[in-house]
Amino acid sequence: xxxxxxxxxxxxxxxxxxxxxxxxxxxxxxxxxxxxxxxxxxxxxxxxxxxxxxxxxxxxxxxxxxxxxxxxxxxxxxxxxxxxxxxxxxxxxxxxxxxxxxxxxxxxx
Numbered sequence: 176x177x178x179x180x181x182x183x184x185x186x187x188x189x190x191x192x193x194x195x196x197x198x199x200x201x202x203x204x205x206x207x208x209x210x211x212x213x214x215x216x217x218x219x220x221x222x223x224x225x226x227x228x229x230x231x232x233x234x235x236x237x238x239x240x241x242x243x244x245x246x247x248x249x250x251x252x253x254x255x256x257x258x259x260x261x262x263x264x265x266x267x268x269x270x271x272x273x274x275x276x277x278x279x280x281x282x283x284x
Contacts, residue, residue: 176267177223178202179214191226191257194250198274203267215241221260224268232258244272 178195180188188205195202206223208214214225215235232243242264244257259268 176200176202176265176271177204177206179206179208179217179223179225181209181214182207187226187228190246190250194246195271198271200271200274211235215258218258218260221265224257224259224271226257 178188178191180191182188202223204223206217208217211227211231212235214227215232215237217223218225219237219240226246229243229245232238232241235241240261241258242261246257264272
């Protein structure tokens with residue numbers, strides 16, 4: 176699984192890395208970008224998963240092509256969502272989501 180993120184030091188990246196590590200999931204790659212729009216555009220083409228404020232996701236024009244998963248309350252401090260391509264998700268993203276479901280995490284779109 177590839178993580179789409181800002182550079183080291185980004186709070187959202189740190190949240191995602193801690194969350195993945197707690198589930199014993201380790202990304203193969205972390206692709207770094209300088210804007211949310213670029214991160215979301217990469218998610219639309221299936222490049223990987225991202226984490227960001229729900230407001231940013233909701234403002235993205237192509238959000239209908241993506242899926243959002245609300246982070247568990249113990250992980251998030253505000254409305255943050257895990258984002259990935261809606262259709263054709265990878266086996267690795269699917270496996271990660273199964274781990275989340277097994278931990279009874281609230282799922283929303």
